[in-house]
């Protein structure tokens with residue numbers, strides 16, 4: 001973390017600022033040390049250049065394993081498709097020049113969107129509950145305008161009403177309380193600021209009769225490392241069959257998803273077998289491992305936006321199920 005980034009952090013419990021102590025500095029970066037709230041006595045460690053405001057292990061541990069194992073699988077330079085860039089630009093519609101603005105990225109995972117937010121010239125504060133932040137730091141931590149921290153949406157170490165823009169992609173359904181997660185994020189947005197989020201769609205087909213939710217009843221309780229190995233074995237076993245099924249016109253790829261083999265051949269039309277398999281390992285694990293997977297209906301998601309005091313609400317079906325774009329009301 002660069003030294004000046006300390007000014008953005010607040011003790012989540014008191015709102016107090018921090019001072020730095022016991023620091024190990026390398027160039028303009030804090031490699032290790034303690035963020036100390038002199039008034040309350042709270043200490044938050046900086047470990048491997050990343051300030052940590054949460055306990056090292058928590059319900060998001062499976063994501064730490066997922067994103068550290070697949071730190072660049074979904075990066076555009078690796079897939080040679082601009083999937084993440086297009087998704088970031090289409091979901092946010094923020095344009096390419098946000099110089100001088102402050103953006104919050106909640107639930108960064110491997111950080112595949114972080115660099116695109118930073119490319120706008122804004123300062124990007126990016127955080128995740130899991131140690132996926134290590135993966136993000138590896139890819140994006142050297143950028144001057146990116147600050148990565150390990151924190152929890154429900155207990156954020158930032159000032160309320162301070163961000164021009166907030167985005168939270170692929171995250172809200174994976175928290176224990178999606179409604180509270182959305183409404184908490186809004187508190188950190190400046191009046192007039194813009195928030196972009198998404199959530200899985202809740203429907204009879206996607207939830208009640210979906211093999212994923214049936215299998216998850218067991219797998220969400222499993223040790224992540226053991227489950228990951230099992231997912232790799234399962235994908236390897238099913239792969240020859242899945243490649244054949246994938247060729248069935250119209251329904252083949254969906255059938256594979258129903259069989260819990262993540263099939264990305266539609267999104268990555270000219271990808272080789274090894275790439276498709278890597279995405280399948282990642283996303284089969286991503287379906288089965290999260291502690292929480294709580295989708296919502298369009299109507300409910302829209303209502304949460306209204307209750308959060310947002311205006312210019314655009315909640316629609318999109319890439320991840322449902323996407324929401326809105327602004328925080330400016331109060332006179």
Ligand SMILES: C[S@@+](CC[C@H](N)C(=O)[O-])C[C@H]1O[C@@H](n2cnc3c(N)ncnc32)[C@H](O)[C@@H]1O
Nearest residue numbers: 060063107108109128129130152153169170171
């Ligand atoms: C499916 S991943 C999405 C990562 C990234 N946004 C992407 O789309 O590639 C969901 C992420 O949400 C994070 N997450 C879950 N609950 C969280 C919380 N309470 N606070 C912050 N991050 C959380 C997980 O650790 C995980 O990295």
